Amino acid sequence: MEQVSMEMKKGPWSPDEDSKLIHSISLFGQGRWNSLAHVAGLKRSGKSCRLRWLNYLQPNLRRGKITPQEQFLILLLHFRFGNRWSKIAENLPGRSDNDVKNYWRTKVQKHAKELHCEINSQQFRHFLLYQWMPSLLAQQIPTSSSELIVTENYSPNNINTCPNVNVISSSTDSFVTEDDSNIWNNLSSFEDGINISHDFSTPSDMTLYNYSSHDEDDQYYCHNYWASAEMLSLDEMDLWL
DNA sequence: AACTACCTCAACCGCGATAGC
């Protein structure tokens, strides 16, 4: 049973409490949060300590606004995982599930409300896929360029670096023809992180998103997302490269 | 300057899953 008593402190953490928790974790590591709270001399529940560490204190957390790249990833991965915030956050180095959740609630849900759409409606999904996500991609490249743009690479050794977004054309009215082999060549040339390309050369009733990443074992893999215009289904295919 | 409305995000809560006895 979670420790509950009258003297348990709640609310904002003080700098003193933070340093006690950090010190204890440096000595004993993460986990067994109730014990950790006790040895740290904190009048906090283990649950509260865990949350404070994961969402605020642990090193390598990214601060500041969610970048367009990260926003794109959140929207894309929400199609795949739904409200599984921790799963989405795994793909956003330095962001917690709370960050992802807050973004979704404050930005995406608000937008749906303004459009008088249900968040899970076909109408809103269509808006995300064909308007919002392309506009986020468009923010990644300078005007007049339709070539592959390479932004800074995300290195697994530097978790504070933003995930990489590679854009193959971000213009919805000036289509760039890229055959599939070019796309794969481009993707496979970035073996060090998360890459996204959006291919606008697919038939007008179909949008293809390529999302590639590598896992802890350095396995490099790629997801293709085809979304039909009707948004009735979102098919996924994983290819091991 | 004062008030209000809105936004952000840290923190809490409830609950289900899992581990250990």
Add this chain to the structure above:
DNA sequence: AGCTATCGCGGTTGAGGTAGT
């Protein structure tokens, strides 16, 4: 097998900050 403790996740709240009037 059943009980208890712990963990982790998703949903929600509310304090503090900021922009608008």
